[in-house]
Amino acid sequence: MSNTNSLLADPEILRELIMDHYQYPHNHKLKEDDRYMMKHMASDSCIDDIKVQAKIENGVIEDICFDGVACTISTASTSMMTDLLKGKTTAEARKIMQNYFDMVDAKEYDGDILEEAIAFKNVYRQANRIKCATIGWRAMEELIEESEKGNE
Amino acid sequence: MFDVEKIRQDFPMLRNRPDLLYFDNAATTYKPQAVIDAVCGFWTGYTSNVERGDYETAVKADRAYDHTREIIARFINCEPKEVVFTANISHSLNQIAFGIGRWLKEGDVVLTTEAEHASNLLPWFRLQEEKGIRIEYVKVDRQGVCHAEDFRRAMHEGVKVVSMAHVTNVLGSLQPIKEIAAIAHEYGALVVVDGAQSVPHRPTDVKDLDVDFLGFSSHKMCGPDGVGVLYGRYDLLQKMDPVFLGGGMNARFSSDGSIIYKDAPQKFEAGTPNIEGVIGLGAAAEYLMSLGMENIQAYEAELRAYFAERIAKLDNIEFYNPDNTSGPITFNARGVFAQDAAGYLGAHNICVRSGNHCAKILHEVIGTDQTIRASLYFYNTKEEIDRFIEAAGNITLENAIGIFF
Numbered sequence: 001m002s003n004t005n006s007l008l009a010d011p012e013i014l015r016e017l018i019m020d021h022y023q024y025p026h027n028h029k030l031k032e033d034d035r036y037m038m039k040h041m042a043s044d045s046c047i048d049d050i051k052v053q054a055k056i057e058n059g060v061i062e063d064i065c066f067d068g069v070a071c072t073i074s075t076a077s078t079s080m081m082t083d084l085l086k087g088k089t090t091a092e093a094r095k096i097m098q099n100y101f102d103m104v105d106a107k108e109y110d111g112d113i114l115e116e117a118i119a120f121k122n123v124y125r126q127a128n129r130i131k132c133a134t135i136g137w138r139a140m141e142e143l144i145e146e147s148e149k150g151n152e
Numbered sequence: 153m154f155d156v157e158k159i160r161q162d163f164p165m166l167r168n169r170p171d172l173l174y175f176d177n178a179a180t181t182y183k184p185q186a187v188i189d190a191v192c193g194f195w196t197g198y199t200s201n202v203e204r205g206d207y208e209t210a211v212k213a214d215r216a217y218d219h220t221r222e223i224i225a226r227f228i229n230c231e232p233k234e235v236v237f238t239a240n241i242s243h244s245l246n247q248i249a250f251g252i253g254r255w256l257k258e259g260d261v262v263l264t265t266e267a268e269h270a271s272n273l274l275p276w277f278r279l280q281e282e283k284g285i286r287i288e289y290v291k292v293d294r295q296g297v298c299h300a301e302d303f304r305r306a307m308h309e310g311v312k313v314v315s316m317a318h319v320t321n322v323l324g325s326l327q328p329i330k331e332i333a334a335i336a337h338e339y340g341a342l343v344v345v346d347g348a349q350s351v352p353h354r355p356t357d358v359k360d361l362d363v364d365f366l367g368f369s370s371h372k373m374c375g376p377d378g379v380g381v382l383y384g385r386y387d388l389l390q391k392m393d394p395v396f397l398g399g400g401m402n403a404r405f406s407s408d409g410s411i412i413y414k415d416a417p418q419k420f421e422a423g424t425p426n427i428e429g430v431i432g433l434g435a436a437a438e439y440l441m442s443l444g445m446e447n448i449q450a451y452e453a454e455l456r457a458y459f460a461e462r463i464a465k466l467d468n469i470e471f472y473n474p475d476n477t478s479g480p481i482t483f484n485a486r487g488v489f490a491q492d493a494a495g496y497l498g499a500h501n502i503c504v505r506s507g508n509h510c511a512k513i514l515h516e517v518i519g520t521d522q523t524i525r526a527s528l529y530f531y532n533t534k535e536e537i538d539r540f541i542e543a544a545g546n547i548t549l550e551n552a553i554g555i556f557f
Contacts, residue, residue, distance in 0.1 A: 011557035018553050047491055047507050047522060069521065071489040072553055122556045126495060129556075 008111075014119040021076035021116075026083050027065040031055075036063070037146055039139040048074045048132060052139035056147040059090050066136060073120070073129050078136025080117045090144045097141055104133050154451045159443065160531050164188065173536050176503045178321055178349060178480050178527035180371045183436075187374055190435035191428045202427055203400060217427055220434030221417070224381055227437045228366065229357040234389065236382040236417040237430050241348045242271040244367030244382035245315075247420060248344055249275035251392035252313055258284035262313040263306060263341070265289055265327075267296040267320040270510040272346045276315065286310075294518065295475045296325030303332050311341045318350035322509045322523065323472065324479015326350075333362045342388070348372055349479055352529075353452055355445040358383055370429065375436035379429035382420065389416035398422035448530045453477055455528050455537065462541045469544060472518055480527035485547035490522035492552040497524075499555040500543050 007013050030038075036053040050068030054061060064082040081100075085093045100117055102109040106124040123133040160166045162184040165174070174182065200210035202217045221232035238244045256262075262276045266289050279285045290306040292298050298316065307314075314336040318329050333343045344365040347356060351366075352373035358366055365388070370379035384392065394401060394413070401422040405411040413419045440448065459481050463471050472482045485493040494506035504526045508515070515521045526540065 015550070015553050015557055018556070019549060022549070022553075071491040071495075072549070073492070073556075120556070126499070126555065128498075129495060132491070 008116070008118050017080075017116050017119045018072060018076045021079040022072040025066075025075050025079040027063075027086070028067060028079065029065055030067045031063070031065060036065075037143050039142050041068075041135050041139050047071065048135050050074060050078060050135060050139070052078065052136055052143065054140065054143045054147075056090065056144065061085050061088050061090065061093055061144075064140065066139075070135070071132050073123065073132035074135050077117065077120055077133045078139075080115075080119070081136050081140060084115055084117055085140060090148065093140070093144060097137055100137055101134065104130050154443075154447050154530075156451070156531065156533055160533075162186070162439075163531055166531060171501050173502045173539055175526040175528060175532065175536075175540060176505050177529035177532075178372070178509075178525060179505050180377070181352065181374050181529055182531065183374055183376070183432075184439050186439050187376065187432045187435045191376055191432040194428045194431050201424055213427060216431045216434070217425070220430045220437075223434045223437045224383075227356070227441060228351070228383060229359050230383055231386060233415075233417055234383055234386050236384065236389070236420045237425055237433075238367075238380040238382050238420075239378055239426070240371075240380040241346065241367040241369040242380075244380045245271050245344070245346065246275045247382055247395050248365045248367065248384070249279060250395045252342060252344075253279045253283060253285075254393055255391075256283055256285050256312055259286060259310065260312040261286045261288050261308075261310045262315060263288050263290055263311045263336075264315050265292050265296075265298050265317075265320075266513045266516060267292050267298075267323065267325060267511060268315075268317060269321050269346065269348070271348075272315055272317060272344075273513075276313075292325065295473055296320050296323035296514070296518075297476075298325075298327050298332070300328050300331040300335065303328075304335050307335055307339055307341075309339060311336070311339060313342050313344060315344040315346070317346040317348070318356075319353070319479050320511070321349050322480070322511045322514055322525065323482055323518070324349070324476045325473075326476065326478050329363065330361050337362065352440070353478065354449040364388055370433040370436060373436055374439060376426075376429040376432040378426045379433050381433075384416070386416065389420070392416070392420075394420045394422065396420075396422040400424070443530065451530055452528060455532060455534065456481070458534050459526070459528070459537045459540075462537065463544065466541065466545050468547060472520075472523065480525040482523050482525050483544075484520065484523055485544070485552075488547055488549050488552050490524050492549070493547045494524050496547050496552040496555055497543055502540060502543055 036055045038053045040051050042049040048070040050070050052066045055063040064086050066078050099109045104123050111118050120133045163182045165182040198209040198212040200213040202214045221235040224235045225232040290298050291302045319326050336343050342364045345363045347366045347368040351368040364385050366383040368381050371377040401419050403412040403414050468485050470484045490506035494504050506524045
């Protein structure tokens with residue numbers, strides 16, 4: 001783990017990660033499957049327009065995917081989110097998400113559990129881009145809330 | 153001789169923030185000291201409400217407010233009573249569409265273009281939904297220009313309203329409004345002009361253009377925010393119903409529900425208006441006229457040509473409107489999302505705007521959704537353009553992401 005950590009401290013590597021996730025986003029195709037819930041994020045600004053889908057069963061996030069027109073920060077942060085939260089329980093996902101939101105709000109956070117998403121640690125310096133860095137994550141948060149409501 | 157260095161001294165924002173390169177003038181403009189003094193003068197010397205004041209400062213406020221009508225009348229060549237103050241041009245266009253909407257019937261056509269700002273489309277969309285009118289679009293070319301011959305072909309007896317921008321907000325296309333108005337009037341259609349991007353930059357003569365309605369915003373011409381103008385031909389204003397009802401716009405009303413409106417323009421100004429804003433707008437129009445609108449237009453044309461020639465040479469830039477002679481320089485950096493590129497420029501203290509600029513249906517014309525708009529005003533300089541070109545040449549995906557590290 002310490003090896004990975006030192007790599008993730010290198011700004012060059014972090015920049016490459018963002019570029020890579022932007023140019024070749026992971027899980028970047030929506031599914032035609034009604035077991036997936038979907039959240040369309042398009043009303044916040046006139047620029048980003050993305051759809052996030054998740055299959056959550058018995059409190060476990062089995063799959064996440066997304067699609068849409070968005071900037072590098074929106075696309076890459078959402079792509080990393082899909083990698084990071086897939087396979088996690090909703091409780092684990094909530095903990096990771098809270099750390100991520102704390103990081104982009106320049107609060108205290110646990111970097112270790114954020115893995116590649118640590119690449120967005122400086123986004124708070126460009127206040128106008130915080131929305132971009134959180135759009136996919138907020139979609140996922142809402143999907144988890146919906147799934148929990150459904151299970152009650 | 154247009155002494156831009158001397159003019160720049162009039163603008164506190166330019167003096168206080170020499171680090172910034174402000175190329176977002178199509179969104180809003182900096183304010184000269186004369187406008188700031190006019191607004192503060194009202195706040196510090198004669199704050200009062202307008203209308204029927206029986207004391208000295210109220211009379212002074214009333215006169216200053218109405219004096220702006222005379223200034224605007226000189227500015228666009230109309231009668232002072234044809235000048236209605238609104239909150240912004242969106243308000244002006246909503247009032248116009250609401251008022252005209254009451255004269256239209258199902259199947260009547262509003263003819264416009266696909267290059268319009270949302271504020272000149274959505275109010276008409278509502279009439280389509282509520283009254284069953286029809287919206288038709290006249291063809292524009294790749295630079296967004298609506299040619300008079302295409303316009304003539306699109307005209308027919310069913311068209312009751314023609315509504316378009318004099319200069320469009322994304323591509324800066326200058327529409328031949330005078331010819332368009334003449335053709336529209338042959339068919340008895342009303343002509344509505346969105347002057348948001350034209351009135352601040354060139355002489356405007358509503359009599360010469362022969363338009364029936366014109367809207368524009370104060371803040372895009374060095375005036376305060378929250379004030380717009382609605383010009384209307386007086387006979388039409390007198391016939392038109394106001395959107396807002398309330399104090400200041402009625403002559404009398406009684407418990408049986410009958411209302412007698414005041415005459416235009418007061419009929420359209422319900423409630424306490426933005427008094428300091430209107431006074432500031434008067435100062436802004438006086439300031440522009442002291443520089444001379446012809447001089448402003450000529451200087452900006454020179455700046456734009458200088459800018460266009462240089463940006464066209466950058467290999468990493470796709471430049472969408474090289475042939476237009478007015479309005480913003482609209483572009484993208486190849487392979488970089490517009491907001492990322494604007495963020496890169498922003499991180500270098502260069503202020504531009506990215507997005508679809510409230511013209512969401514334009515992408516069908518230029519083939520892209522998001523663009524960056526660099527828009528100039530008369531206080532910008534060739535040295536600033538040189539600095540911009542240097543930064544724009546460095547917009548790459550790597551550099552755009554690099555600002556986060």
